[in-house]
Amino acid sequence: MYGHNPMSMAMAPLNTSLGQSSPEEFEADADDDAQQDGQRQDLASANCTYNQPSNRRRNPTPHYIEALETRLQRAETLLRSLIPNFDPNDPNIDAIVQERRQSALEKETQAPQDGQARNVSDEAEHDAKLRSMIESTGRLDLDESGHWDFHGGSSGAVFLMRMQEQFGVLLGGIDRSAPLFPRPPRPAVITSLESPRSMAESPLENGLPNTVDLPSREIARALCEDSLNSACALLRFVHLPSFYHMFDRIYDVSLDSFEDAENRFLPLLYMVLALGSMFHTKSGQDSGEPAQNTFKNSLDQGLKYFKAARNMIDITDCRDLTSLQTVIFMTLFLQSSSNLGTCYSYIGIALRAGLRMGLHRSLAEHFNPIERETRRRVFWVIWKLDTFVSALLGFPQMLSYDDIDQELPIEVDDEYITKDGVLDMPPGKISLLFAAGNAHTRLTSTLAKVIKYIYPTKALDNSLQGVPKSSYVISHAKIREIEQDLAQWLDKLPMALRPGGEGTPEVLRLDSPSSITPPIIRANMQTGFNNFCGFLTPIFK
Incomplete structure (x- = not known):
């Protein structure tokens, strides 16, 4: 009885028709197989070509090596400014970096959650401090006549004094009792201008014309x-x-x-x-x-x-x-x-x-x-x-x-x-004369910012503890800010007044201060950081 199920008997012709193919379909499949076999034979007989790889070792160019050395030197300088007593050859350097990273993470977790997201990298750059080379509040000299003469931190006198201290052995020693810039006796006609005296001392009575x-x-x-x-x-x-x-x-x-x-x-x-x-x-x-x-x-x-x-x-x-x-x-x-x-x-x-x-x-x-x-x-x-x-x-x-x-x-x-x-x-x-004058005024305001942030008066470390040499640290963000001010000033300068241009003698006369004053500002910025060789950005160079 099981083999004579009516449902199975009805489905048998359908299955048989689906599994069979007509003679025309067999002939078409045979033609397709023959065509594919011919294509495979053509590909097998074709010659393959490829570039022979060079066995020679490619040596890097000198410029590439020099660029890598410069980048390495800057990286080491930056690390020394951030990590005291940094030694790149220390085998435990990875452990030190990991330890500092872990301590930073712990400080973050202990900080109060005030709901304000902070960018750690931007904050670190903003709070970075650089120690100035000018380790002095200034210099006070006394000449042979008993006159006092003070030189502040941004003056060239203090910078040269610091250089003498660094290279005193090469210069044959330093006589600290001698004035910094000994001068020959000045002519009497110039010494008469040493002070702005009142008109009451004028040889002409009542200031007659x-x-x-x-x-x-x-x-x-x-x-x-x-x-x-x-x-x-x-x-x-x-x-x-x-x-x-x-x-x-x-x-x-x-x-x-x-x-x-x-x-x-x-x-x-x-x-x-x-x-x-x-x-x-x-x-x-x-x-x-x-x-x-x-x-x-x-x-x-x-x-x-x-x-x-x-x-x-x-x-x-x-x-x-x-x-x-x-x-x-x-x-x-x-x-x-x-x-x-x-x-x-x-x-x-x-x-x-x-x-x-x-x-x-x-x-x-x-x-x-x-x-x-x-x-x-x-x-x-x-x-x-x-x-x-x-x-x-x-x-x-x-x-x-x-x-x-x-x-x-x-x-x-x-x-x-x-x-x-x-x-x-x-x-x-346009009035190039007064356009240049106003541009020079804006540039002078940048110089004032340099003196304020690079040579501060109230940021000295040890001056109150009786230490003979006092130093200070400077915000790296302020240096970046001054760099941006210089770049923006140059971008806003009229084309006729930009350094290196051509024009009439009057225009060139106005152009020369725009070529000289920015280097003076950069020199004032660099004076305190000569110990950070290679750290300054390209705008200083």
């Missing part, structure tokens, strides 16, 4: 152009049309007809002549004359004009812009004659006078356009001189940037600024 020492109009005009266009290429703080208007009045009006405006302008004219003498080249001057003789002759001529101006002004009571401009030209003359100590004293006088006149505040509604722009120019030139000379001497900056709300001068040439208003410059024309 003196036109006897004025040169001819042609020579005076040439000296003024050298002073205003060459010496003050980035420090233009006078309104040229107004200046030359008063210049003509001095030579056209008799001394008896002088009024208050002429009496104020005459000392300014003498100081412009004095500074121009330092930059003036006579047409028939021998190019082979020693530079020392040329400088001495220029200095003697400039000192004559300097003394004439000094005898006509009381610099301790400057209450007008013309007198303040005269004091600024005095500081520029002293700076050009390498008399930075006295120059610093005059800058202090100019800054205090400017503060009394409110130049650090934006008070534009009280003045006409010429007076408003002159006030802005005078103030920012004083601020730049204070920052620059203080950095060179290692002194603190006298005025904080937070106390200033004065605007930068507008970037318009003088001929378009009148008492009635500021005219529009021709389309497509």
Whole structure:
């Protein structure tokens, strides 16, 4: 009965039909198999080609090896700054790294969970500290005359003193009792400028005007152009049309007809002549004359004009812009004659006078356009001189940037600024002179940041414990921040003012400070880190 199930009998024909194929299908399958066998025979008979591998050993290029050595040196320098007494040859270095990593993880787990996610790598970079090479609060010298002379941390004197301590054996020893920079006796004509004396000591009574020492109009005009266009290429703080208007009045009006405006302008004219003498080249001057003789002759001529101006002004009571401009030209003359100590004293006088006149505040509604722009120019030139000379001497900056709300001068040439208003410059024309001056002001603010963070006064480690040498550490994040400021400043600089460009002598004269000042800033940054060789980023190199 089991073999005669009706369901199994019904399914049998279906299974038989599915398992069989017709003769035509068998013939088609045979043709496909024959075609595939022929393709396999063709592939088997084909010749195979391949590149013979070289058995020679490839040696790396010298540049590749040098790059690896540089990267290795930087990595070791960074590790030494983070891990004291780091030895790359220590066989237990892996255990040390693992131990430090484990301790860092334990600190993280013990920290309070405040719900704020922190990036560990960014925080470590932000908190990284570098120890400065300048292990001193400064140097105080006493000369033969009993005069004290202090050199701050950012000054070249302290840096050279530190270098002498490091290489004293090579230099034949150090005499600590001797002054750092022994100088020969200075001429009497220069020592008379050592202090800004009051007008009460002037040989001319009541500061009477003196036109006897004025040169001819042609020579005076040439000296003024050298002073205003060459010496003050980035420090233009006078309104040229107004200046030359008063210049003509001095030579056209008799001394008896002088009024208050002429009496104020005459000392300014003498100081412009004095500074121009330092930059003036006579047409028939021998190019082979020693530079020392040329400088001495220029200095003697400039000192004559300097003394004439000094005898006509009381610099301790400057209450007008013309007198303040005269004091600024005095500081520029002293700076050009390498008399930075006295120059610093005059800058202090100019800054205090400017503060009394409110130049650090934006008070534009009280003045006409010429007076408003002159006030802005005078103030920012004083601020730049204070920052620059203080950095060179290692002194603190006298005025904080937070106390200033004065605007930068507008970037318009003088001929378009009148008492009635500021005219529009021709389309497509820009004032490269004042664009360069404002760019130089922004760059000087970066120098102030370098002095603030690289040479701090209140971050010394051991000065209160009686340790003779005190040192300090500097935030690596601040260094990166200053680097970014320099890069952004260069990106915003007009193409005509970028270093290495071509143009007229006036443009090249404006370009040279943009080529010199950034290296000065970088030099101030690098001075404290000469012990971190190879650690500085490419922007410093």
